[in-house]
Each structure stands twice: as structure tokens, then as C-alpha cells.
Amino acid sequence: MPEGPRPKSHPRRKATVITGRQGHGGLVLLMPYVVLLLIVGIIPAGYAIYQSFLARSGSGFGGLSAYHDVVTEFQFVGSLENIGLVMAVWLPFMIIGVVGLALLLHGRRSRLVGGLRFIYYLPGALAGMGNFVLWLFLLDPVDSPIRPLLSWLGYSTLDQTAEPAHLPVIFALMLFFQGAGTWILIIYGGLNGISDEVQEAAIVDGATGWQLTRRIKLPLIRPWIAYLILLNIAYATQLFLEPQVLGLATEGTISPQWTPNQLSYTFAFQIFDVPAAAALSVMLLLVSLVIGVIITTRTGLFSDR
């Protein structure tokens, strides 16, 4: 446990006088939150499950027909392959990049460290569509500041830079740029949780910087690395903005159903097949739910003590 063992006799435990009054006060304080949790979380999820079992015509029970429609939709498998490819590029890039940079930052006492962390973090505060426009600027050879690089690679139009085969790499770069800085802070926080004594002992025992990293730091921040991997897998399955808008900007070279979320969007707003949209949402929800449960219960980062 990165937090280290905690005393069993936490004051909260022994002062367990559960009065009715306390329960009542708690109810008032919690009420707005619980209501929102129901309206924004549980009810829509339940309603989507209900809708997913309706017939395509919109009325009557359809059994699993909506799920069948989704799975046999020809874009479905392709969209899964796409996010698989994105993950294959993005996850290693993210893990090595983030953990590497955090480790390099952590050992250093230079005054520059704070500034560097800030620079890495900056794109994160400007995430989403702002980041996308920035990448459009970078990737379009017409006015890109890295045009020499792009033309050396042989690309002279946006359609060439952003051809379908390049998308996993492009999205990995986009997402790394906007997300890595905050992840570096998280991993850095994990490294800060390692006690001095452990590190001192290792150094007294003659550990080199590399051994300290490999034998002490890396094993101790494993829960944070697991968190990084799991959460980014969950993100990858939810990819929407980047393929959607890049598809619009390139006029037709990228499928509008490149990711499962885009397919779900198409079902809902282009085909108007609500049960299928609901069914696909439910499937994606289940994936995120499983990942969420693993993060919550297995990484040990969120223990209630």
C-alpha cells in the first residue's frame, strides 16, 4: 500500500455513536447529491437498458434484437479494431512517456522542475476542442509550423497526413499532448509518497540511481501505473471528439463510424435506431463499469481508511 499501514484504531471507529439525529443531518446534506446520482447516473443507465430491449420499430419488446443489430452492423467490428489499434500505440507511449518523465523529474532538485511540470500540464488545461484545433494546425501541411517534417515524410495535404492508417499514431500524439502532464502529476504524487527511509536505506546499501528506480520506486508506484493503464483503456473505448472532427475536416477519408461511440451516435442521430444506440451504449457502459470496479477495488488507491 502506497499510503503505508494506518493505525487500526482510527478515532472515527471508536466514536461510533450513531444517533438518529446524525443520520437525519446526513440525509439533508446528502440529499442533493443522491438525487443527482439518480437522475444523472442510475436512471439514464436503467432507461438505456430498458430501451435496448425494445423492438426497432420503437414499441414493444424486442428481446436481444437491438444487440444483434449492433453486433452484426458491419462497422462494429471495425470500430473495435480501430480502438484496439489506438490502444496498441497510445498505451505504451503513455506508460513509458508519463512514468519516464515523472521519474526523471522526481530525482531532480533543480528549480526548473516546477516550471517543467507546469509546461507539461499546460495543454491539459486547454483540452478538448482547443487542443484539436491546435493539432489541426500542426497536421495540415498547408500552414503547419512543422511543415518541413511533414514534407520530409511525404505529406502535402491534410488528407495525406491524416490518412486512416496514420490515425492511431495521430490520436496517440493528440491524447498524449493533452493528457500526459496531468498524469505526470499523478505519478509524481505517487513517487512523493515513497518514504525517505526506504530510499535512504537503499542508498546506504549502495543502490545506484537506476537500481533505486527499478527496485524501489517502480514497484512502489505500481498501483498508480495500474490506474494509468486502466483509465486510459477506458478512455480509448470512449474516443469520440478526435475522430469525429478530424473526419469532418478531411471530408470523407475517415469513416464517420470510426469508433464505437461514433457508431452509437450514428445509430441515434442518423439512422434513428434508438434501441441499437441504447444497446451499444449499454455495452460500452459495461466495459467502463468493469474497468471502474477493478480500479476501485483492486488498485488499493481508493481505500476508505
Next chain:
Amino acid sequence: MSEVLGAPVAIGGLPATGDVRRKRRRFRTREITPMGFLMLVALIYLFIMVTFVLATLRSQASLLSQGAFGPLSLGRLRFDWLQLKGFSDGIYFTWLKNSAYLSFGGAVIAVLVALPAGYALAMLHFRGRRVLLFLTILTMVMPNTVLVIPLFLEVSAVHQVDVLWPVAVIMGFFPFGTYLSFVHYRTTLPYEMLEAGRIDGVSEMGLFWRVATPLAKQAVALVFFFAFVADWTNYFLPLVMLPTSAAQTVSVGLQELITSSQLFNASAAAGLNVQLYMPELAFAAVLQMLPVLAVFVGAQRYLQRGAMLGSVKG
């Protein structure tokens, strides 16, 4: 993808500014390589961001012919501004207004809801506390895009599509904020203080008002900041919930600018009465980042301490 979401908060593990590292070491070449690498990455980041921001001060012709750096002119800002104003009768500014309404509303609701809930989860005993905490962490680590389509089905079932306030309410559900408040009270509020109040006969609501809210400053700043940024940069939710252009947020509106641009859609742009090339697009993107930057600067001193407690995913 721009969700702000939860990060583990090492309650006990505050930074170890160890003596190990405090001992002055002689400068070695071995130290220079990692530092050089860190600087190189930072330089690439700066290059990307600076060239982008400077594009707003350049002409499209200069971008075409002069590459990364070219002559800058402040007059360009006025030109860019006029193009945005001319696009669809200045709809860009309606988008900004909608974004401000949603992000501010969403963040205020998030603070008002999350603070008492986090406090109750941290300090009170009640049945279902563990379940609620579990659900909070679970929803916090799930991408916020996951329920967008189901939420749309729900909202359209009650005929509230294209209405702003339901979106603000949805944004007000911010489990990361609840978790932040939970950790905040866990770590800053001594349980004995509440016990003393209870013995003195103060009601639970009274305790929250008199003991918990005066200590809430940092939690309020953090929750507001993260909620505001998450709401401002949210794309999928407003895209789906607010299909009418005039009801859109600036995040979705930028997409409309891109698809109307002469650069990316020559045929549709043929009838356009303004210029929407890269300088104008960059200007529209940078301008809508300013509110986020302002909130970021405002919350900065709380963020630094917050980053010690845990961290953030932006």
C-alpha cells in the same frame, strides 16, 4: 477527451523532500542528460503552443510561405475578431455565452452538491455510506462520455432537448468533486471538533455550517476549478443535448467553424462572407481558452496544494 476525473489521493503520503536528495551533489555529466531530455520535451511543448498562439497574429499568407515564424501584427487580432463577428451574425459570441452559463452553472451546482456530500461521507455515520462512497469513486473513474447517449434518451423522453438548464444540472453531478471534498474533510477536519460540538448540542446542519464551511475554501476552489474546466471543454454532451446551432457551446461551435472554413470545406465555404483560415480558427480557439486560463490562474495557489494531496487528470 477532456474529462477531469479522480485521481488517487495519498492521504498520508505528503511529499518527501528527503535529506537524501537534499545533500548537495557535485555536478556530473550524468545529471545533464536527463535534464536535457526533460528540457527538450518542454521545448517541443512550448514550440507547439507558442506557434499556435502566434498564428493568431499572422496572416494566412505568412503561414503559407514563411513556416513556423513570421511577421506578427497586433492589427491581425482586430481582423480576426471582425471575421468571427461576421460569421453567422456573431454566433460565436452566443456560443461563448452558452458555455459561460453552462460551465459557471455546472460548477456552482457541483460545489453546492459535492461539498456537503463529501463532508457527510467523511464525517458522519449512516447506513449506505460505504455503498455511496463506492458509487462515487466508481462514477468518478468512469469516462463522462459513457452516459451521454442514455442521458439524451432520458432528456428527450421529457422533451427538454435544446434547453440549457438540464445540461447544467447534468454537469452539476461531479463525483470527483464529492471525492475531493471527502478527502479534504478527512484530512483537515478533526473528528473531535465535531464531537465537542455535538456534546454542546449543535445540530448536524449547524455543525456543517459553523465548522465545515469555514474550512472549505480550498475544497471549493478545487471543485469549482475542475468542474469548470471539465464543463467548458466538454464536447460530446453539449453536441448531443443541444443540436440547434444557437444553443451550442463554443466547444461544439469550433467544430462548425472548422467545417465552414475555406481550408477544410471549400465548397461550403464558397458562400462565406468572412475569412476563416488558420489564423481565425486559432484566434477562435485561443479566445475560448481565456476563461479557462483565468480560472486556472485564480485557483493556482489552491491547485499547488491540491496537487500535493493528490492530483488531477485534465
